[in-house]
Amino acid sequence: MKSEIAALGYLGLEVSDLASWKNFASDMLGLQWCPREDGSVDLRMDRYATRVRLHEGPADDLAYAGWEVRDADELARLTARLSDAGHPVEEGDAEACTDRRVAGLIRFADPEGNRHEAFYGPLQRTNDPFVSPLGVAFNTGAQGLGHIVLSCRDKASMMAFFVDLLGFRLSDHILTEVVPGRPLELSFMRCNGRHHSLALAPVPIPKKIVHLMVEVKSIDDVGRAMARCEGQGTHLTFTLGRHSNDEMLSFYPLTPSGFDLEYGWGGLEVDDETWHVVTHHTNSAWGHRYQRPPRPAKAEGA
Numbered sequence: 001m002k003s004e005i006a007a008l009g010y011l012g013l014e015v016s017d018l019a020s021w022k023n024f025a026s027d028m029l030g031l032q033w034c035p036r037e038d039g040s041v042d043l044r045m046d047r048y049a050t051r052v053r054l055h056e057g058p059a060d061d062l063a064y065a066g067w068e069v070r071d072a073d074e075l076a077r078l079t080a081r082l083s084d085a086g087h088p089v090e091e092g093d094a095e096a097c098t099d100r101r102v103a104g105l106i107r108f109a110d111p112e113g114n115r116h117e118a119f120y121g122p123l124q125r126t127n128d129p130f131v132s133p134l135g136v137a138f139n140t141g142a143q144g145l146g147h148i149v150l151s152c153r154d155k156a157s158m159m160a161f162f163v164d165l166l167g168f169r170l171s172d173h174i175l176t177e178v179v180p181g182r183p184l185e186l187s188f189m190r191c192n193g194r195h196h197s198l199a200l201a202p203v204p205i206p207k208k209i210v211h212l213m214v215e216v217k218s219i220d221d222v223g224r225a226m227a228r229c230e231g232q233g234t235h236l237t238f239t240l241g242r243h244s245n246d247e248m249l250s251f252y253p254l255t256p257s258g259f260d261l262e263y264g265w266g267g268l269e270v271d272d273e274t275w276h277v278v279t280h281h282t283n284s285a286w287g288h289r290y291q292r293p294p295r296p297a298k299a300e301g302a
């Protein structure tokens with residue numbers, strides 16, 4: 001089945017500390033900080049008006065994932081398939097489309113209640129070009145903004161939803177112990193040439209999102225970002241390393257919201273003709289040493 005979904009187009013995050021996010025996203029990672037009148041912030045990384053949108057709130061978690069389709073016909077086909085399979089679909093009205101800066105929009109949920117949107121016609125701001133405050137160029141285009149990893153309880157039903165219904169293609173599995181002593185099977189899915197735009201991790205964490213990944217065009221920008229993070233004392237959940245499956249060279253700084261961001265370079269581009277599903281027993285060819293996040297200091301008298 002050919003999926004209508006072409007790319008991970010945008011992400012919405014609910015974050016409690018916008019000031020720390022500004023320092024993290026803009027001053028350390030090189031994303032462009034574009035505040036809106038409603039208090040939310042667009043983080044830009046290319047000519048799209050928004051790629052990551054920050055909404056102030058207590059959750060410190062994923063608010064929604066926005067999947068791009070090519071046009072209105074594709075959106076209608078996706079809507080019909082979701083509805084026929086018994087999944088409620090809400091069509092976005094004009095106000096919702098204006099807010100998301102798209103021409104058409106639907107909203108739906110996956111089997112574990114994560115909120116997703118599919119859209120077409122994203123606003124391109126070619127008259128107000130993306131300018132990274134640190135001179136960083138991001139690898140987006142047809143591969144979308146990057147990837148997300150979602151936590152899940154029932155991976156089989158989540159895989160059925162994303163692969164069998166939405167048409168994502170399975171790229172591979174990793175059976176490993178990311179945290180020593182805890183065996184884990186991670187599954188990686190694609191919707192374009194990027195090795196994966198979505199991965200599922202059956203890990204018992206309170207957050208919906210495990211991490212999001214953005215990819216830069218220069219290996220030096222990975223090194224520079226890592227040096228900036230280390231210089232500011234940002235916790236690195238995984239040190240520099242190269243992943244076994246998508247070959248991404250990356251490190252994982254902890255965001256101010258307590259989940260990770262993977263900052264990478266050199267990810268594998270695959271095609272449906274030659275790629276075949278494989279299995280790995282290690283998360284990384286080298287590096288990516290796990291470092292336990294610091295525990296918040298106990299309150300006085302506690």
Ligand SMILES: [Fe+2]
Nearest residue numbers: 147149213262
């Ligand atoms: Fe990743």
